[in-house]
Amino acid sequence: MPESPSPAVINFYSTQDEYGCFSNFSAHPIFLKGKRWRTTEHYFQAQKFAGEPDEEEVRMAKSPMIAARMGRDRKRPFRRDWEAVKERVMLDALRGKFTQHEDLRAILCGTGNAKLVEHTVNDDYWGDGGDGSGKNRLGQLLMQLRKELLAETNAAAHS
Structure with missing residues (x-):
C-alpha cells in the first residue's frame, strides 16, 4: 500500500490533539x-x-x-x-x-512538507493568532528543525 500523503497544513495546539507532541506543554x-x-x-x-x-x-x-x-x-x-x-x-x-525522543523525531519527520501551524487565538507571535495573521514562529522553527533532522537522516543513509 502506498503511504497516504501528509496534509498540506497541520494545525496543532492542544496536547490532546493528533500532533499534540508539537506543543511545548507536551x-x-x-x-x-x-x-x-x-x-x-x-x-x-x-x-x-x-x-x-x-x-x-x-x-x-x-x-x-x-x-x-x-x-x-x-x-x-x-x-x-x-x-x-x-x-x-x-x-x-x-x-x-x-x-x-526518537518517537517524536519520527512524528516530526513524518509530516513531510506539511506546513506546521500553532493554531491559537492566544498567541500571534509563536502561533497564528487564530486567523492566520500571526507569525507562527513555533511552527516555522519546527519546520526548520524538521529540515535539519531529515538532512541528517539522509546524510547518515548515504555515508
Whole structure:
C-alpha cells in the first residue's frame, strides 16, 4: 500500500490533539544545560531568568502552565538580551525534545512538507493568532528543525 500523503497544513495546539507532541506543554522531558526539564515550556520560560534564582524556580514548577505563568510574570526581571535570544532558546528546546525522543523525531519527520501551524487565538507571535495573521514562529522553527533532522537522516543513509 502506498503511504497516504501528509496534509498540506497541520494545525496543532492542544496536547490532546493528533500532533499534540508539537506543543511545548507536551509531557516530554528534556535534558539541557546539565539539568532535566519537565517540558520544553519549563526550559523556555526559565531561560528568561538564566543564571538567576528564578530560573530554578521555573524549572521546578509543577506544570507547564505554572511555568508559563511564572515566565510571564513581569515582577520577575527578564534577562536583558531576551528579545535577541528567545528564538534561539526555543530552537534549542525543540532540538533537545526532538532528538532526545526518537518517537517524536519520527512524528516530526513524518509530516513531510506539511506546513506546521500553532493554531491559537492566544498567541500571534509563536502561533497564528487564530486567523492566520500571526507569525507562527513555533511552527516555522519546527519546520526548520524538521529540515535539519531529515538532512541528517539522509546524510547518515548515504555515508
